[in-house]
Amino acid sequence: MPDLVAVTFDFWDTLLQAPDAAVVRAIRAERLLAALSLAGLDVDPSAVLGALGEVVKEFNRRWGANEQYTYLDAVEFVVHRIGVTLTPELHERLVTAFCGKELPQLPPLAPNVVDTLIYLRAKGIRIGIICDVGLSPSMVLRSHLDRHGILDLFDHWSFSDEVGCYKPDPRIFEHAAAGLGVVPEQAAHVGDLRRTDIAGARSSGWFAVRYCGIHDDHDENAGPEGDAVVRDHADLPDVLGLG
Numbered sequence: 520m521p522d523l524v525a526v527t528f529d530f531w532d533t534l535l536q537a538p539d540a541a542v543v544r545a546i547r548a549e550r551l552l553a554a555l556s557l558a559g560l561d562v563d564p565s566a567v568l569g570a571l572g573e574v575v576k577e578f579n580r581r582w583g584a585n586e587q588y589t590y591l592d593a594v595e596f597v598v599h600r601i602g603v604t605l606t607p608e609l610h611e612r613l614v615t616a617f618c619g620k621e622l623p624q625l626p627p628l629a630p631n632v633v634d635t636l637i638y639l640r641a642k643g644i645r646i647g648i649i650c651d652v653g654l655s656p657s658m659v660l661r662s663h664l665d666r667h668g669i670l671d672l673f674d675h676w677s678f679s680d681e682v683g684c685y686k687p688d689p690r691i692f693e694h695a696a697a698g699l700g701v702v703p704e705q706a707a708h709v710g711d712l713r714r715t716d717i718a719g720a721r722s723s724g725w726f727a728v729r730y731c732g733i734h735d736d737h738d739e740n741a742g743p744e745g746d747a748v749v750r751d752h753a754d755l756p757d758v759l760g761l762g
C-alpha cells in the first residue's frame with residue numbers, strides 16, 4: 520500500500536475490549552432502579568432486567584437494518600415496558616442512569632494498540648475512528664478514550680450517532696474520508712466484524728484489515744474476509760506496508 524495516508528479503527532473489540540453484556544445490563548438495571556426509587560417508584564427488578572434484554576434484541580435488529588437506535592429509544596422502551604408515568608425530571612434521571620459515563624471499570628485497551636497508533640502517527644499517517652455506536656453514546660465512548668489518555672491520537676471521528684448511519688453504509692466511510700482528507704485508495708480500515716467493518720471498507724474501495732485479537736469473526740456467511748488479517752496490532756504496520 521504505497522499511497523496509504525489514513526487509517527481508521529473500529530471502536531469495540533478493536534480499540535477497546537467490549538465489556539461483558541450481562542455485566543453492563545446488570546449495572547444499567549441497578550442504576551435505573553435507583554433512579555426510579557428516588558422518584559418514589561417501586562419497580563420489580565426482574566421487569567427492568569427483562570426490558571433491558573429486549574432493548575438489546577431491538578438494537579441488534581435495528582442495527583442490522585441500518586436504522587438508528589439510541590440510548591433515548593432504549594429508555595423510552597424500558598419506560599413503556601415497565602409502565603411508569605414520566606415527568607421531565609424522571610426522564611432526565613433515567614437517561615443519565617442508563618448511559619452514565621462512569622463504568623466501575625474502564626474497558627481495557629486492545630493489546631499494543633497505543634504503541635501502534637503512535638508509530639503510525641510518527642509515519643505521518645492520519646488516524647480516525649469509524650464506530651457503530653451501541654447503547655453507550657459517542658460522548659461516553661469519547662470519555663473512555665480520554666480516560667485512557669489517547670483521545671488526542673485521533674484526527675477525526677465518525678460515530679454512527681453523529682453521522683446518522685451504520686457500517687457498512689458507504690456514507691459513514693465517505694464521512695471519514697472527507698474528514699481525514701483522503702480518497703478511498705489512500706485509506707485503510709481496521710475492525711473485527713465482517714458484516715460491518717470488512718464489507719463496508721471493501722465496498723467503499725478501502726483496504727480492509729480484520730483484527731481478530733479480541734473477537735475472531737470466523738463466520739464466512741457474515742461477510743467477506745479482510746484484505747489482511749492481524750491478531751496483534753503490532754503487526755499492522757507490516758500489513759500496511761509501513762513496517
Ligand SMILES: [Mg+2]
Pocket residue numbers: 529530531532533710711712
Ligand atoms: Mg467492533
